[in-house]
Amino acid sequence: MNPFRFDRLPTDDSFFDREVEVKRIAKAISDGENLLVYGLRRMGKTSCLLRAARLAAAEHDAVCFFADLSLYSSLADVTEALLKSALPELGSLGDRAAQFIAGAVSGLVLKPHVKAKFDGSASGGSELELEIGAELRGKDAAAHSKALTEVLDALDKLAKKRKRPVAIIFDEFTFVEAIGPDRVSWQLRGAMQRHQNIVYIMAGSVRHMIDRLHGEHGPFYGMFGRLVIERIDPDLMAKWIDESCERHGVKATGVGAACIRWAGSRTRDIVQLARRTFDIALETKVATEATVADAIKALLEDFDEEFWRLWSPLSSMNRSILQAVALGYGASLFHGEIIARFNLDSTGHVSQACRTLERNREGSAGYRPPILGRIERGNKVEIVFDNPFFQSWVAGVTQPRRIAAFTFRFGDRGGPSSKPTES
Ligand SMILES: Nc1ncnc2c1ncn2[C@@H]1O[C@H](COP(=O)(O)OP(=O)(O)O)[C@@H](O)[C@H]1O
Ligand SMILES: [Mg+2]
Structure with missing residues (x-):
């Protein structure tokens, strides 16, 4: 099996380093400190956030709601994603948590939930899932923003009642400006200031937007601690790549160093190249710098069509x-x-x-x-x-x-x- 994974939450075996960052985020969740997580794209922010959410759930009984704002085109979708993401489930905030939220926010509907949650955990008591109803969905951005705020208000009340850490994690939060109504960030700021019982973790990679939103004249100024997700130490990462190959039966010489020399500083790029290198090396069970060069050629062939589409216009x-x-x-x-x-x-x-x-x-x-x-x-x-x-x-x-x-x-x-x- 290939030890290098991307495009999904890495397993313990395929995840390297980041103990400090993951602990820092989990601590912010349990201590109730709002935190801004900044890092370049593909550096590993989302992975850190998801692992921190798990850690905070396991060690501090926290309930974490997560939404990646870059994936949605309206705040209605974001609200729904947030409500469906609770790790562990919304139901663990009490048998009637879903009903409570539905009652507090007009336009939300309760639906019986059928599938198992993606993390495979048992249902925490609630058999109901919350969705944005058709009528609310048809309304404008201002109505969607209001519904999101009301959901957050309701979660704040629930958190207070249950005396549990509750975190709202907005990944790629700067996209709120693109999908929300005018002054949406200021509305969010108002809600955040009201909420004494939930913590907000915001992650982003669009630097000028973060500077604007968190800078001196921005809505979130002074409300957030900061954590920067830097590159992983290249020497340690190189060693980890070689050792991971060896652990999985492939003799590796200088492979990790070659991957990093070529792919640069971003974790995903390095892991992607290592993954391809490992695949090629499986045949001979030996990987060298030449295998990495073959992997680069193979990846460039894979990307050829996509890159032509980027290039031609x-x-x-x-x-x-x-x-x-x-x-x-x-x-x-x-x-x-x-x-x-x-x-x-x-x-x-x-x-x-x-x-x-x-x-x-x-x-x-x-x-x-x-x-x-x-x-x-x-x-x-x-x-x-x-x-x-x-x-x-x-x-x-x-x-x-x-x-x-x-x-x-x-x-x-x-x-x-x-x-x-x-x-
Ligand atoms: N610490 C890590 N160890 C191994 N792989 C990682 C690590 N961090 C990120 N990755 C890989 O890189 C990919 C991109 O990371 P991601 O967290 O989505 O980056 P970002 O959110 O900063 O864009 C992930 O799918 C994962 O497979
Ligand atoms: Mg991300």
Whole structure:
């Protein structure tokens, strides 16, 4: 079995490190301290939150409600997701907890619940599930926001009655601004200030939004402690990858280090590459740096169609910028020589195009991450790819013969490994 997993909550065996972060979040839940969890995309925030919720439930008898706001298009959906997510169940807040909430919030309906919960736990007494009724669902964003607030009010009352820690975890909370009505964050602030018995954990990765919402003039200013999810120590992570391979019957030499050198700082990217490497190594039971290079090629082939879809609609100006960044000129993009070499027109145009490529793209399938990001150090700016796989693909597509060299040499001459880590 492959020890490296992604796309779902890692098991104890496939989850590495983060004891400090997970304990910190669980402690905030049990102590009633509102906490802002910040970290770049794919660094491992959601995994930490879900593990902390489990830990807080196991050790402090906490009830945690969780919703990832980037997944929904209305606060009605968020409210419903929140109510369905309680770990452990809503019913453990009392036999009539669901009825109590339904009674307190007009527009919520009770439905008998049929399936087992996703964590497989036994029903905590309630056979009923709460849903947003059709009438409420048909109303506007302001009505949905009001219903969410009322649900939170009701949970605060329940928490007080039951004397149990109750946490509301809003993952990717900055999306509330996109799906809620005007001033929704200020409404939420009002509710949070009223609630003496529930704790709010908010996680986010969109830096400028977090700065705005939690900054000096923002609605959440001064109400939250902070936890930053940084990269996992690369040496420890490399060692863990090698040891995980060995534990599962694959002899690994320098595999972890190669995965990190190539995939950069984000946990998910590293784990994804390690997973593919392990799959390839299963045949011979041996993995080396060359296996990692094969895994990169295989992953790029998998992503080919998706990346073409990303690439084809881009203007030639945007393509040239991506090409320059992919080839290692992200820090010198605004230099005259690079502008001339890649036909980038002018500093102003480059700057404008980068801003566009750094924005979250709206798509019919909902949230999609931006193509580029930036690292700022003092007055120095470096433009970087958000996704190391797309970077490699762009380098390969624009210089077809380069790709083999690129992957086999692990990025000397400006490949991803020469990229400084985000701070
Ligand atoms: N500490 C970890 N150990 C192993 N895998 C991890 C760890 N943290 C994250 N991952 C993997 O990376 C993927 C992305 O992590 P996630 O928590 O969703 O990141 P974020 O919420 O910051 O975008 C997860 O599906 C998981 O498989
Ligand atoms: Mg997440």
